[in-house]
Amino acid sequence: MAASNNEEALNGVHGHQDNGHQENGVDDIASSSQVLVVGGGAVGSLTAYKLGRAGIDVTVIEKLPGVSDSPRACGYYGAVHFMLHEVGLYDLIRKEGFMTRGLCWRKKPTDDGKGGKASGDMIAIQPLSAPNDTTFEVGAGLLNLPQADLNKLFLREALKTGHVRVHYNTELVSILENDPSTGVTVRLRNNETNAERKLHASYLVGADGAHSVVRKALSLPFPGHTWPERLIATNVMVYNEIDPIWHTFFVIDPVHYTIATPLEDPVPGKTTLWRYTIAAAPDDTRKVEELITDENIMGLYENCMAGPRPLQVEIKARTTYKIHQRCVPTMRKGNCLLAGDAAHVNCPYGALGLNTGMLDADALAETLIMILNEPQKYPKADDLLSLYSDERRKVFQFFVDPTSTQNKLRLHSHPEETASQEDWLFRMMRDPSKLSPRQLEELARPYYETWRTDMRKLVGDLA
Ligand SMILES: Cc1cc2nc3c(=O)[nH]c(=O)nc-3n(C[C@H](O)[C@H](O)[C@H](O)COP(=O)(O)OP(=O)(O)OC[C@H]3O[C@@H](n4cnc5c(N)ncnc54)[C@H](O)[C@@H]3O)c2cc1C
Structure with missing residues (x-):
């Protein structure tokens, strides 16, 4: 494997070095971690950053040799701004973007x-x-900010917390054990040398994208349509x-x-x-x-x-x-959690893909911080993990899926001559200055309120 922290991809920022172990094999991975994040994409990296910032020990494994440069998301808005601001990243992104x-x-x-x-x-x-x-x-x-640059920024900041290790060329092979009382044991492989080893973590986050190996290892289907x-x-x-x-x-x-x-x-x-x-x-x-x-x-x-x-x-x-348009039947099985494209995918019109994944990362990291750092206050880990899954699936089912579907259909269902009369949104937004504050507020509310999940508030409401 390349050095744990790919310096080129991370602009030379060094993270937590595991100096006691050899550098060129899966042996340089610690044998245990509080949280294992599978997938060093934007969602996995943001999850790792937020956990690392709370002092939680995180191992990230990424099967590629560095951050993927494929042309993908670029624009972030609504509740995502407030989330990024709260975790101290908004200004950094704004400076680069x-x-x-x-x-x-x-x-x-x-x-x-x-x-x-x-x-x-x-x-x-x-x-x-x-x-x-x-x-x-x-x-x-x-x-x-193009997704690849955002991803690098998240990783760089995650490494700076001193609690996050990133291992490239390393992939999840299988989940050997997944028990709420003892945690998760997995088999990993260095895809350069084929060397394998086991790793134990209290929790596993599957942020390994639309073709998620974690999702498959948990035998979860991915219902929906293409x-x-x-x-x-x-x-x-x-x-x-x-x-x-x-x-x-x-x-x-x-x-x-x-x-x-x-x-x-x-x-x-x-x-x-x-x-x-x-x-x-x-x-x-x-x-x-x-x-x-x-x-x-x-x-x-x-x-x-x-x-x-x-x-x-x-x-x-x-x-x-x-x-x-697909979503898993649950984003939680035992101590394994899914986030981002591993859990749900939708057409990218309206930028509801990565933005939704980042809001998963936010909610999931908050859930794990409550469980791992505040066990006296939040003793019901099992209920919290299920709540994360239920709430994020609701966001997908009632907001992201129908909205992204309609955003797409709106683009090809109306002749251009009559579109602005036929479609209610086009008609309303022909001149938004004519809308009342109540109409504007109603249109904007889901992007500021529904989209993000406030785990602490939800738990408070349930208590
Ligand atoms: C062309 C395109 C344009 C898009 N435009 C937008 C947009 O404008 N706005 C928007 O919000 N969204 C957009 N999206 C969607 C957005 O890119 C995805 O929602 C986003 O990439 C999801 O991030 P992720 O971290 O969940 O998954 P990914 O970005 O797919 O990251 C998953 C990571 O896991 C790694 N991995 C996979 N398997 C393993 C394994 N077994 N072990 C270790 N690592 C593994 C992968 O190598 C990858 O780095 C677009 C998507 C595409 C394809």
Whole structure:
């Protein structure tokens, strides 16, 4: 295995070194830990950070040699800001990232009369702050930082607590024991040398993503469905002609609906990195390699991208992915807990994927802090773990799943000419300045209240 703390991925920040053990084998992993986190993605790293900050000893294992750079989430908002602020990370993320004011839905670009295309008309706006906001109080605006950078920041801060160890190239093979009274014993493997060893922890957090080995080892099904179309995600350098105020935008289309969001501060007059994610046709059976050719992608950009023609853009990264709506029947089995994509997946429209996972991490870490650090006050560990599972599943079932589903359907179910009359949200948000404070509050409330789970308050309410 690489050194416990991958210096390159973590920008040289050193964590808790396990100097008494050899460096190049699974032997350098402590044989026990209070909490084992499987998966060093953003959700696992945030869980480890919050636990480490509370003085809890955490081992993180990650099967990759470092943080994944695949193009994924970027924007964080609503209750997530307050959670990140409370755990001391908001300002750090803001320093590395940038703020935008909100999003909008557009028709397809139209002829600009100069041989190019102008941005399509706005159908509706979702402001997350005032249109002239430049200060952005916590909770306002969209906080942007590409997922890989966010993940590295979480790991760096987790290591700084001095209670977290991170082991790359290390994967969970099996769960040997999972007993509420004695804890969890697992078998791990160094995927470079194939060396294996056992580790014991009081609790195991499965934050190992949509294909979770923890979920499978616990024999948990993943009921739900997979949408027929694939999404083509591209990172692309685009010239910013104007300041559109609402930078992130959807382009509605019956087939090739699109979301575009900046990955770097989109300063007008500069060329910066954007993410364009475009739906392939549901009946398009071409192989991935064919979907991500320059030719195919540039053809799709023609439909959704404004600017002079021929388009002057440079594609920097490309991938395809399937989208699902699925949730486990429980996020807790014995002393093993699931969080993030390991527990639930949904289409990414509305940024309800990683944001929901981070709020799982927050609730789960708080639950484990109550159990491990305050046993006199919270003696019913079993009830607390089940409460975590029940409450986070409720959030998925009643908020994340239906909202992300409707966010997706809204993008391809209405002709662009009639969308703003047909759909209630488009109709309301055509001019949000005309909405009453009560209407605005009603729309925003789930993102500030329902989404996050306050474990301490819930336990207080139950007492
Ligand atoms: C193209 C794309 C765009 C997206 N856009 C957004 C967005 O805009 N907003 C949003 O909120 N969400 C978005 N999402 C969803 C978001 O990326 C996921 O919700 C998020 O990655 C979940 O984080 P996670 O830590 O739970 O899982 P992951 O990020 O998948 O991390 C899991 C980690 O576990 C590791 N692992 C797996 N198996 C093992 C094992 N056996 N042992 C050890 N380690 C293991 C993996 O290598 C990985 O590093 C997007 C997703 C995609 C694919």
